[in-house]
Amino acid sequence: MTSKMLEEIRQQPAALERTLKSELRKFEKLKKRFEKSPPKMVILAARGTSDNAALFGRYLIEISTGIPVSMAAPSILTLYDASINMQDALVVAISQSGESTDTNVVLERAKAVGAVTVGITNEANSSLAKLAEHVILVRAGREKSVAATKTYTGQMLALYLLAWALGAKISLDELRHLPDWADAALKLEDHIAGLSERYRFMEHAVVVGRGLNYSNAFEFALKLMETCYVVAERFSAADLLHGPIAMVEHSFPAFLLTPVGVTWPSMKGLVEKLQNLKAETLLITDQSNQEARELPARSIVLPVKLGRRGAKPEELYTPIPYIIPAQIFSACLAAQKGLDPDKPRTLSKVTLTL
DSSP, X not given: OXXXXXXXXXXXXXXXXXXXXXXXXXXXXXXXXXHHSOOSEEEEEEOHHHHHHHHHHHHHHHHHXXXXXXXXXXXXXXXXXXXXXXXXEEEEEEESSSOOXXXXXXXXXXXXXXXXXXXXXXXXXXHHHHHOSEEEEOOOOOOXXXXXXXXXXXXXXXXXXXXXXXXXXXXXXXXXXXXXXXXXXXXXXXXXXXXXXXXXXXXXXXXXXXXXXXXXXXXXXXXXXXXXXXXXXXXXXXXXXXXXXXGOOTXXXXXXXXXXXXXXXXXXXXXXXXXXXTOEEEEEEETTOHHHHHSSSEEEEESSOOOOTTSSSTTTTOHHHHHHHXXXXXXXXXXXXTOOTTSOTTOOSSOXXX
C-alpha cells in the first residue's frame, strides 16, 4: 500500500505550478512596494520543516539581494519577553499549518512595531493568515501525512518569489521550469526504491550540503529521523571537516547534495575523503555535473541539466529538484523498515510550542 507521504511527493509538480500561477500577482505588488521602500533587513520565523525552508530563504536572499537576513529565535520573545527592534525590517513567518504559536508571536510583535509582515502558509483560514499584512498561500492542497513534503517545496518557491520581489535577478521563466524539473525527479522513484533496500538496517548517517542546498541537508536528515528513526546528523562540508568527520568509518552512510557550481570543488574534495575512509557514500546530483557522475560512488542523477550557464551561482535553481529524491528515499526506506511514514511515533501534524 502506497503511503500518503509518497502520494504527496508525487503531487509536487502540480502544487508548484498552482502556487506560481496563483500567487505571482501578490509578489508583483510586493515588488512595487519594496522598490519604493526597501527593507533594511529580513527576519524569518519558522519551526521544523518550515525552518529548513527559512534556512534556504536566508541563503537565497542574502546571495541574490545583499539584504542581511536573520533567523528569528522565538523563545527570545515567548520566554524572555525581550524587546527586539524590528522597525524597517521585513518579517516573514513560514508555517505549513499557520498555527505554530511561537512563530505567530514573532509576527504579532513585528506587526505591533510597524514592521512589514508576510505570512507563508498552506492554510488560508489559519491564525497566521489572519495576522500577516501580506498572505502568501502555498497551493499544495491539504497535507495528510505528518511528514511535510509538498509544502516544503511550495515554501521554497514562495521564497524564490520573495527574493525576486526584493530585487533579486531571478528568472521567472526559470521558475516556470520547476514543475517540469520536479516531474523529472519523480521519474527516479523505482531506481531510488531499489537503492533504499541497501540501507534497510541503517541506524545512523550524515547528510551534507553547502550553500543553497545546505537547507536540504537539514531537511533530508529530518525526514530520515522522523520517518525512518535514523540518527541523521547534518552538516556543511566545511563543518563536517572541522571535527565530526572523526566519527566516519568503514561503511558509515553519507549522503551528499552535489550540484555543479561554486560549492562543487569543496564537495568533490569531501567525496574523495569519504571514499578514502571507505564510507558508504551516496550522491544526489544532475546531468550538469559530469565530474560527480564519473566518480566511483553510488548516485541518484536527475535526468536534466540544472546548471545555469553563464550565471553565478550555477546551482541557483537546484534546491527544489534536489530534495525530491531525498523525500522519495526517506519514504521508501521507511517502507523497507516496516514503518509508517505518515504516522511517526509521538508526532502530530501541528506542533504547538512557546
